[in-house]
Amino acid sequence: MFIFTCTSFAWIILGSTIFSRTYSSDQGSRSKVGSTWGSPQEQNPPTAVYTTTEVKTYEKEEHGRMVTKTYEDKTDHTLAPESSSVDVALDLAHRQKGLLWYSTYAVKFFGQYTFTNPTGDDHLTNFRLKFPADKAIYDDMVVRIDGQPVATTNDSGSILAQANVPAHKTVTMEVGYRSQGMDSWQYKLGSDVAQARNFTLNMHTNFRDIDFAENTLSPTEKRVTSNGWDLTWKYSNLISGFQIGMTMPEKLQPGPLAGQISYFAPVSLLFFFFLMFIISTMRGIDLHPMNYFFLATSFFAFHLLLAYLVDHISIHLAFAICSVVSIFLVVSYLRLVVGPKFAFVEAGLAQFIYLVLFSYAFFFKGFTGLSITIGAIVTLFVVMQMTAKIKWSEKFAVFKPPKQNPLNGESWVKG
Numbered sequence: 001m002f003i004f005t006c007t008s009f010a011w012i013i014l015g016s017t018i019f020s021r022t023y024s025s026d027q028g029s030r031s032k033v034g035s036t037w038g039s040p041q042e043q044n045p046p047t048a049v050y051t052t053t054e055v056k057t058y059e060k061e062e063h064g065r066m067v068t069k070t071y072e073d074k075t076d077h078t079l080a081p082e083s084s085s086v087d088v089a090l091d092l093a094h095r096q097k098g099l100l101w102y103s104t105y106a107v108k109f110f111g112q113y114t115f116t117n118p119t120g121d122d123h124l125t126n127f128r129l130k131f132p133a134d135k136a137i138y139d140d141m142v143v144r145i146d147g148q149p150v151a152t153t154n155d156s157g158s159i160l161a162q163a164n165v166p167a168h169k170t171v172t173m174e175v176g177y178r179s180q181g182m183d184s185w186q187y188k189l190g191s192d193v194a195q196a197r198n199f200t201l202n203m204h205t206n207f208r209d210i211d212f213a214e215n216t217l218s219p220t221e222k223r224v225t226s227n228g229w230d231l232t233w234k235y236s237n238l239i240s241g242f243q244i245g246m247t248m249p250e251k252l253q254p255g256p257l258a259g260q261i262s263y264f265a266p267v268s269l270l271f272f273f274f275l276m277f278i279i280s281t282m283r284g285i286d287l288h289p290m291n292y293f294f295l296a297t298s299f300f301a302f303h304l305l306l307a308y309l310v311d312h313i314s315i316h317l318a319f320a321i322c323s324v325v326s327i328f329l330v331v332s333y334l335r336l337v338v339g340p341k342f343a344f345v346e347a348g349l350a351q352f353i354y355l356v357l358f359s360y361a362f363f364f365k366g367f368t369g370l371s372i373t374i375g376a377i378v379t380l381f382v383v384m385q386m387t388a389k390i391k392w393s394e395k396f397a398v399f400k401p402p403k404q405n406p407l408n409g410e411s412w413v414k415g
Contacts, residue, residue: 003289004273007296008266011303015262018307022099022255037095037104041132041181044188046173048079048115050123050165079125082170083198085112090185092207092248099255099311103183103248110142110176117165125165129175130158136179144174184213186245193241201244203231209249216245252363254310254318261359262303267372269299271354271379278383279346281395285338294333299355302326323356 054073059066089108094101117123127145131138134157143152145163152161165171189196203219205228212218217240221232233244273292280287302322309318330351334343353375361371 003293003296004266004269007269007300010300011262011265014300014303014307015259018099018255018259018262022253022259037102037182038136038180039133039182040184040186041107041136041179042186042188043109043132044130045081045084045190046111046113046127046129046175048081048125048127048165048173049076050079050117050125051076052123079115079117080195081113081197082116083114084196084200086110086187086201087204088185088187088201089204090206090246090248092205094251096254099258100253101251103250104180105182105185105248106178106180107185108176108178111174113173113175114170115165115173116170117167120167122164122166125163125171127161127163127173128155128158132179132185133181136181138177138179140176140178142174142176146171147174182248184245184247186213186216186243188243189238189240193239196235196238196240199233199235199238201233203229203233203246205229205231205246207249211247211249213245213247215242217242252315254315257315257362258303258307258310261362262307264359264362265299265303268354268358269296271358271376272299272350275350275354275379275383276347278387279342282387282390285342287337291334291337295330298326298329298333299351301329302355302359319360323352326355327351 052075054075055070056073057068057070060069061067087108087110091106091108093104093106095104096102115125115127117125127143129143141152141159143150143159143161145161150161150163152159154160159175161173163171187201188194189199204225207228208224210229210231217233219231220234223230272295276287276292276295279285302325305325306318306322309321327348331343331348334347337343358372358375361368364371
């Protein structure tokens with residue numbers, strides 16, 4: 001119990017060290033990945049604004065008499081899209097930095113929007129599309145009005161184009177680009193509660209594990225593809241404060257996983273020690289506490305090696321290497337202490353179950369607790385069946401040496 005307690009304390013220190021290494025470097029690593037691949041993106045629909053000028057007059061006293069002055073009153077009018085047709089393709093490609101994987105993606109965006117001039121006059125209209133992220137790259141940028149490319153300028157994180165919209169006429173704006181982002185992609189219908197008329201957004205993903213962010217709309221249509229999903233949001237006249245968004249699936253994180261396995265390690269060692277104690281008691285095998293000490297260090301070697309190996313290779317490969325190393329240490333040691341059969345069969349199988357399989361249960365998110373519970377119940381059943389006929393009073397009976405005759409030193413028994 002002393003050896004078990006000390007080893008458990010060492011695992012707590014190791015697990016805390018892993019989490020500290022993981023999250024202390026997360027901010028710096030995330031910044032470096034973001035500088036290369038961009039930040040989370042949030043795309044807004046374009047706006048169309050035209051300005052009207054009205055000459056107004058006012059009276060002002062000058063030199064003791066009233067004079068009439070004129071000024072130009074300029075008013076901006078914003079046109080909402082009459083229809084929106086958007087196509088988005090998300091190509092997920094995880095990037096590892098340190099002990100964490102980051103959900104980076106490439107996005108291909110194309111939108112087609114129609115605007116109608118409701119007045120009886122022609123208006124020079126400014127079409128503005130705000131970029132979805134400040135720190136990102138935008139390649140293959142295309143801006144067309146009624147199918148014709150137009151000159152554009154960059155202005156305050158937006159791309160700006162101008163075109164004349166005739167009276168009571170409708171123009172179509174097309175915009176497209178390729179970019180990169182991280183963690184999530186969203187499409188905002190507008191600020192607060194917004195209205196979208198004749199709206200369609202088609203999203204294509206190269207991943208199956210889709211996850212919609214909080215306060216976002218679920219797709220109206222879904223179709224699975226060979227490598228992902230085709231999702232559609234289609235509304236004729238939508239009024240909502242929710243947006244459309246996709247949260248990129250996370251890859252199995254090696255740092256947090258190694259930390260969780262280290263915190264759980266005392267449970268694995270307790271099961272192993274318990275089974276070794278039962279088997280050695282049943283068979284009369286003499287295992288000294290020092291033998292248990294070396295078994296505990298072999299278990300600890302698994303987690304120590306895993307903690308520093310996941311920095312450099314795949315978590316699955318690191319797990320396999322650490323399992324082989326730890327089992328080799330235990331089996332090769334008990335082969336010399338007890339014998340080959342006990343080492344390879346009882347000890348090797350027990351370590352494979354309680355160290356390897358129990359630890360591997362953490363790879364299955366949501367099923368870890370259930371897997372370990374089933375393993376514990378099966379272990380309890382097997383041990384109860386094995387020991388049902390054992391006379392524990394005899395197994396744990398304290399040996400009392402024969403009493404000595406105080407006169408001549410010979411053994412004697414009273415009566």
